[in-house]
Amino acid sequence: MIARMRTTGRLLPTILTAADGAAALAPPELRAAVLDGDLLPLGDAFLPIDQPAGPAERAASIAHLVGRRGIIAEGSAAWVWGAAWRLAEPIRTYARAGAPSSPPDRERASMREMRLREDDVVDLRAVCVTSPVRTAIDLVRAPDGEFDQACLGRLLAIAGIAPSRLAGAIAARPRLIGRRIALARLQVLFTR
Numbered sequence: 001m002i003a004r005m006r007t008t009g010r011l012l013p014t015i016l017t018a019a020d021g022a023a024a025l026a027p028p029e030l031r032a033a034v035l036d037g038d039l040l041p042l043g044d045a046f047l048p049i050d051q052p053a054g055p056a057e058r059a060a061s062i063a064h065l066v067g068r069r070g071i072i073a074e075g076s077a078a079w080v081w082g083a084a085w086r087l088a089e090p091i092r093t094y095a096r097a098g099a100p101s102s103p104p105d106r107e108r109a110s111m112r113e114m115r116l117r118e119d120d121v122v123d124l125r126a127v128c129v130t131s132p133v134r135t136a137i138d139l140v141r142a143p144d145g146e147f148d149q150a151c152l153g154r155l156l157a158i159a160g161i162a163p164s165r166l167a168g169a170i171a172a173r174p175r176l177i178g179r180r181i182a183l184a185r186l187q188v189l190f191t192r
Contacts, residue, residue, distance in 0.1 A: 014060075056124040132155060
């Protein structure tokens with residue numbers, strides 16, 4: 001099906017979302033293309049098998065759940081950066097303080113207002129996501145039951161962030177909630 005569409009001159013978008021699929025391929029055709037090996041499921045969308053799945057593609061696959069003003073954050077941002085193996089729901093998002101918003105799909109995404117610095121946010125093709133450093137800060141200060149040490153380690157490795165740089169970024173934010181816990185965790189994890 002995908003090959004036929006490419007040879008007939010109909011170009012498909014890089015990421016096929018439900019909205020795109022309705023125009024290009026019906027949902028059964030999308031599932032058939034996955035079974036045929038032409039498409040891969042990615043987040044809430046589909047990706048042609050020959051298209052690499054990087055952060056921009058992952059972010060685009062859930063953009064419709066985040067909304068224009070939302071910023072993909074926490075574990076969802078870790079998935080965008082390639083550090084989390086699966087995308088857990090609800091999708092975690094932030095809205096900048098003073099610009100309250102709500103996600104388009106409140107059942108599948110949660111949003112909270114957050115005071116962010118300019119360097120805390122990266123724009124990936126019109127989808128905003130917390131930077132790798134900000135994502136690491138959020139991961140390391142997660143509650144005990146939600147803290148994922150392996151995911152944090154993968155993010156630091158993928159982004160090339162030294163634990164000392166992360167500790168410095170946390171120390172530079174005196175009003176950060178969970179700051180002491182985060183610094184204590186870093187001390188235990190990376191000074192062995």
